[in-house]
Structure formats: C-alpha cells, structure tokens
Amino acid sequence: MRIVSNTSDSAPQTITTSRWLSFWFCDAPGGASLFAIRAGLSLIACWYFASHFADAGTWFSGTGLLATERLGDFLDAGDLTDEAKWRISPLYLTSSTVVVRIYLTLGILLAIAAMTIRTSRAPAILLWLWCLWLANRSLLIAGPEELALVFGLAYLMIPRPNDATHWTHVLARRLLQVHLTLLLAATGLTMLSSEIWWDGTGAVSIAAPIGRRVIDLTDLLASPWIHEPLTHAVVIVPIAAAIMIWCQPTRKIAYFSLMLWCIALAFLSSQWMYLATMAVLLQCFKPNHAK
Amino acid sequence: MDGRRTGLVHATVEVRTFSSGLICCFLFGFPQRPHFLRFRLAKQNRATGATKPAKPATDPLPPIPLRADSPQFELQVSNGPSLPSPAMAWGISTIIVVHFFLVGLSYFSTVASSSTQNLMLGTVRPYLGITHFDADGVTFCFATSDRSEKNHLLQQSSKSRGETEDDWTMVESPGMVGGDRQRRWQRFLAAVAELGNNEQTALAAWLVEPLAIAQSEAQSIRITREPDLMTTVVDDAAAPPYAAAIVRQDDGSARLVQVPPPRLAAEPIGNALLEKTPVDSAPVESAPVESAPVDKAPVDRPTGENRE
Numbered sequence: 001m002r003i004v005s006n007t008s009d010s011a012p013q014t015i016t017t018s019r020w021l022s023f024w025f026c027d028a029p030g031g032a033s034l035f036a037i038r039a040g041l042s043l044i045a046c047w048y049f050a051s052h053f054a055d056a057g058t059w060f061s062g063t064g065l066l067a068t069e070r071l072g073d074f075l076d077a078g079d080l081t082d083e084a085k086w087r088i089s090p091l092y093l094t095s096s097t098v099v100v101r102i103y104l105t106l107g108i109l110l111a112i113a114a115m116t117i118r119t120s121r122a123p124a125i126l127l128w129l130w131c132l133w134l135a136n137r138s139l140l141i142a143g144p145e146e147l148a149l150v151f152g153l154a155y156l157m158i159p160r161p162n163d164a165t166h167w168t169h170v171l172a173r174r175l176l177q178v179h180l181t182l183l184l185a186a187t188g189l190t191m192l193s194s195e196i197w198w199d200g201t202g203a204v205s206i207a208a209p210i211g212r213r214v215i216d217l218t219d220l221l222a223s224p225w226i227h228e229p230l231t232h233a234v235v236i237v238p239i240a241a242a243i244m245i246w247c248q249p250t251r252k253i254a255y256f257s258l259m260l261w262c263i264a265l266a267f268l269s270s271q272w273m274y275l276a277t278m279a280v281l282l283q284c285f286k287p288n289h290a291k
Numbered sequence: 292m293d294g295r296r297t298g299l300v301h302a303t304v305e306v307r308t309f310s311s312g313l314i315c316c317f318l319f320g321f322p323q324r325p326h327f328l329r330f331r332l333a334k335q336n337r338a339t340g341a342t343k344p345a346k347p348a349t350d351p352l353p354p355i356p357l358r359a360d361s362p363q364f365e366l367q368v369s370n371g372p373s374l375p376s377p378a379m380a381w382g383i384s385t386i387i388v389v390h391f392f393l394v395g396l397s398y399f400s401t402v403a404s405s406s407t408q409n410l411m412l413g414t415v416r417p418y419l420g421i422t423h424f425d426a427d428g429v430t431f432c433f434a435t436s437d438r439s440e441k442n443h444l445l446q447q448s449s450k451s452r453g454e455t456e457d458d459w460t461m462v463e464s465p466g467m468v469g470g471d472r473q474r475r476w477q478r479f480l481a482a483v484a485e486l487g488n489n490e491q492t493a494l495a496a497w498l499v500e501p502l503a504i505a506q507s508e509a510q511s512i513r514i515t516r517e518p519d520l521m522t523t524v525v526d527d528a529a530a531p532p533y534a535a536a537i538v539r540q541d542d543g544s545a546r547l548v549q550v551p552p553p554r555l556a557a558e559p560i561g562n563a564l565l566e567k568t569p570v571d572s573a574p575v576e577s578a579p580v581e582s583a584p585v586d587k588a589p590v591d592r593p594t595g596e597n598r599e
Contacts, residue, residue: 082416086417147429182398186395194434195436209440270469
C-alpha cells in the first residue's frame with residue numbers, strides 16, 4: 001500500500017511501510033514532552049553558564065590557568081595538538097574576562113529565549129552553539145555534564161517550531177532516546193571494567209572523597225548491607241534499563257528505576273548538573289509520551 | 292462449551308502475540324504495537340463481553356499507530372503528521388546510523404581502545420571534536436578506585452622545600468564543596484597530578500605556573516591527595532604527585548623546579564648530619580635544575596630539550 005503524504009502530493013511515500021523508517025519518522029507526536037525537555041535543558045544551560053561566571057578570569061583570562069597562549073604551548077609541548085585541535089571555539093580568540101562574561105550573560109539570555117520563544121529555531125540553535133563553544137573551550141576541566149547538555153541541545157534544535165505533528169519532532173525524540181540508551185549502556189558496561197563494581201564497594205568509592213561531596217554519606221554506607229546492594233543496583237539499573245525501556249511492558253519500571261538511579265547517584269557523587277541533565281533527558285522516555 | 296473453547300483459543304493467540312511482541316522488542320529494539328494493541332483490546336473485550344474492540348474512554352497508553360495496510364492508517368497519515376520524502380528519509384537514516392556508530396565507538400573506547408578503534412577515532416575526530424559528541428576521556432562509570440578520583444589539595448609553603456606537614460598551608464579552592472566550580476578545579480588539579488605521577492613535570496609546570504605567581508609569598512607548591520575511607524596506609528604515605536620549588540624572576544614570572552620525592556635511605560631518621568644541614572640552603576637552583584627535574588621557562592617558549 002502506498003501512502004501519499006500531505007506535504008508533497010507529487011512524491012508518493014512508502015515510508016510507513018518500512019518499520020525502520022516509521023520508527024524514526026512516523027511515531028506518535030511528542031511535542032509536549034520535547035517542550036518539557038527543552039525547558040529543562042534551558043534551565044540547566046542557565047546553571048552551566050552561571051557556574052562559569054565567577055571563575056571566568058581564573059580560567060580564560062590572559063593570565064588564567066587555561067589562557068589561549070598557555071594552553072597552546074602546553075599542547076605543543078605535550079604533543080597533544082592533534083587531540084585538541086578540533087575543539088573549535090571562538091572563545092580561544094579572546095583573553096578578556098569581560099568578553100567571556102558577556103558571552104556567559106548572552107548564554108543565559110539565550111537559554112531563557114530558547115525556553116520561551118516557540119516560533120523560531122534560532123534561539124535553540126544559538127543556545128546549542130553557545131554551550132558547544134564553551135564546552136570546547138573548557139579543555140581539561142570539562143566533564144560529562146557538558147557532554148550530556150551539548151548532545152541534548154543538539155537534537156532539540158531539529159524539531160520545527162509551532163508544528164508538533166511534524167516528523168522532525170519524532171526524529172528528535174528518537175535521536176534523544178537512542179543516544180541516551182547508548183550513554184546508559186556505556187555507563188553500565190564500563191562499570192564492569194572496575195573491580196569495585198563487582199566487590200560491592202563501588203557506592204562507597206563514589207562517596208569516599210568527602211572533600212568533593214556536598215553530603216558526607218560515608219557513615220550511612222558503612223554497613224555492607226547498605227553499600228553492597230546499592231553498588232549492585234547502580235550497576236544493574238543502567239544495563240537492564242537500557243533494554244527494558246524499549247519494551248512497552250517494562251518501560252514504566254525502567255523509567256522510574258532510572259530516575260531513582262539519577263537521584264541516588266546525585267547524592268553519592270554530587271554530580272548534580274550531570275545527573276539533572278540525565279533526568280531531564282529521560283523525559284523522552286516518559287511513559288505517557290513515549291512509544 | 293463453545294464459548295469456553297473460543298476463550299481458550301483467544302487466550303492462546305493472545306499469549307502467542309504477546310510473546311512474539313516481547314521477542315521482537317528484544318530483537319529489534321522497539322515494540323510491536325499492533326500486537327500489543329490486539330492483546331489489550333482482546334483483553335478488554337473479554338472483560339466487557341463486547342464482540343468488537345471498543346476504545347476506552349481514557350487510554351493510559353500513548354496513541355498506537357495502526358497497521359500500514361489498514362484503511363484507518365491511510366486516513367491518519369493523510370490528515371496527521373507530515374512525512375519526509377522517501378529519499379530524504381533514507382538519507383537521514385543513513386546519516387543517523389553513521390552518527391550513532393561513531394558516538395558508540397567513542398563511548399565504548401573510554402576504558403581501553405583497540406588499534407582499530409584508535410584508527411577510526413583518529414579519522415573521525417574532526418566530526419566528533421567539533422560537535423563535542425565524543426567522550427574525550429570522560430569516565431562514565433563515576434568511580435574506578437583510580438587515584439585521580441581522590442580529592443586533590445593545592446598547598447603552598449614559605450620554605451623552598453617544606454619538610455614537615457606544618458610547613459604547608461592549603462590554598463583555598465574556588466566554589467563550595469561538591470559544587471561545579473570546585474569540580475572543575477579538581478579536574479584541573481587531577482590533570483596536573485597525573486602529569487606529575489607520569490614524571491611529566493615540565494608539562495605540569497606549564498599549567499601550574501599562574502598559581503605559583505598568584506601565591507606571592509610561597510616558595511614552593513605541591514599537590515597532594517586527601518586520604519579517605521578507601522585509601523590504604525600505603526596510599527596515604529605516598530609522596531605528593533607534584534611538588535615544586537618556585538624560583539621567582541625579576542619580571543614577575545616564575546620558574547618551577549621539581550622537588551624530587553624523598554627516597555628510601557638506610558640512615559635512621561634524625562641523623563645528626565642531616566639535622567645540621569640547613570634545609571633552606573639546599574641547592575634548589577643548582578642541583579635539582581641540573582640533575583633531576585625537567586624544568587620549564589614559562590617566560591619564553593620552552594626549547595625542545597625542556598619538553599617531555
């Protein structure tokens with residue numbers, strides 16, 4: 001059966017007869033859920049830019065620890081230029097703290113615009129570029145939060161605004177879902193490479209450097225009856241959920257397990273921004289909106 | 292009797308469709324909605340006694356696409372979401388496959404990578420680097436009991452070679468404990484400490500030099516790892532991963548001279564000869580510079596022999 005799309009009457013479409021293509025383009029619209037994700041990521045982007053504001057001079061000024069010239073010399077001396085030369089960012093062109101702070105302020109304004117303006121793609125694209133350039137400039141100090149934020153914003157600039165039924169919404173949601181699944185699988189499987197995730201001390205190892213933690217949970221985790229099951233759960237949940245979340249009967253339990261996983265790890269590791277980003281991105285699997 | 296047999300047949304069919312749906316979920320990664328739809332509707336019919344599938348008033352599940360060969364489906368598509376042309380759809384999905392292959396390649400090479408992975412990642416680095424889609428050394432697994440995950444402390448001393456712990460004072464790190472600012476600070480210190488551990492002290496000095504200049508009273512600087520619940524006595528007694536004396540220049544810049552870690556000696560601690568040797572008069576600027584450390588001259592671009 002050949003289906004004729006209402007977008008181009010002259011081009012007969014066979015998309016819907018292919019399960020592969022219907023997976024990427026013909027799913028139920030998820031506009032509401034994408035809006036929630038965009039709002040959440042915009043808030044986290046505000047947080048991200050604001051967190052750089054106080055230390056802009058410490059890191060990026062002419063006398064800063066990651067000043068462009070110094071960083072270039074360091075990479076040259078270490079023969080690391082090939083590793084880093086594709087971290088392109090216009091922020092390498094400036095050594096002024098004021099300019100960097102203006103950049104951060106504009107980033108916050110763009111995040112607010114991306115959250116509120118729903119008639120144009122421009123704020124979403126600019127916000128992605130703003131985050132991307134700052135992440136690329138933050139060589140040596142960037143972490144998983146930049147990674148999750150940047151890929152989330154990259155996919156959210158795809159949907160056409162003001163048209164929740166457009167196929168780009170479906171595509172963006174699918175891209176988020178598949179990428180998040182890859183991230184969860186990589187997280188769980190890389191845990192298996194370390195002994196601490198087998199012998200039950202992984203949870204304690206996360207919480208042990210209390211100088212890096214907001215809350216000291218080492219006393220609470222002292223009992224093996226607590227930290228060992230917690231360790232095993234931290235490993236099992238991302239691996240199992242990466243599969244279960246794609247099955248309708250187990251989607252809800254996988255979704256809520258992953259949300260609990262994010263909360264537990266946020267308390268253990270204090271990586272609030274990264275795990276908040278993960279929790280926001282997980283909304284693309286929210287049972288009421290996802291297939 | 293006929294009704295009971297019909298019910299049994301329906302139950303068997305439902306179980307089969309449900310099982311096949313589950314298997315397809317695992318094999319193909321997405322559920323077979325039409326099968327689930329039939330299963331759910333048949334279950335509702337049995338409960339209500341209806342002969343035809345009835346749509347519930349409030350459906351807790353998301354809208355379920357119809358089969359492509361059904362007339363309702365054609366109606367839904369023609370009035371519903373717009374679709375790309377088949378050529379565009381296949382083009383986009385090809386790009387998607389390549390994209391996720393590269394992202395997966397990067398994510399699954401964070402622990403260790405084969406030469407094939409390195410070759411491929413080196414080829415596609417422009418794409419993954421520019422877009423920040425690559426993992427780039429990020430450890431996803433939160434903890435591996437590696438020493439670089441410990442809390443690092445930056446300390447300074449007014450002596451060119453602090454001998455006791457009392458000689459060292461901690462340099463305050465920015466931001467609140469556990470916050471994002473301090474996390475970046477910790478990543479930076481961990482990178483310097485790792486360079487120091489790998490005896491790449493010249494590279495470490497490139498990074499630390501602004502900190503040395505900022506501590507105007509300091510004569511030496513070091514990075515230590517804070518003991519915690521998971522460190523052993525041996526770990527805690529290990530030498531700091533990076534320690535250097537600061538040689539200040541007239542133009543305000545500074546050179547960092549590595550202070551070699553103490554070595555095991557046969558002489559007992561408290562040897563009278565050692566006690567008489569003034570610590571501060573140790574030839575920091577002569578002996579360490581000439582012998583062990585790989586120094587750097589931050590004022591000018593370092594020459595080749597100073598690099599590691």
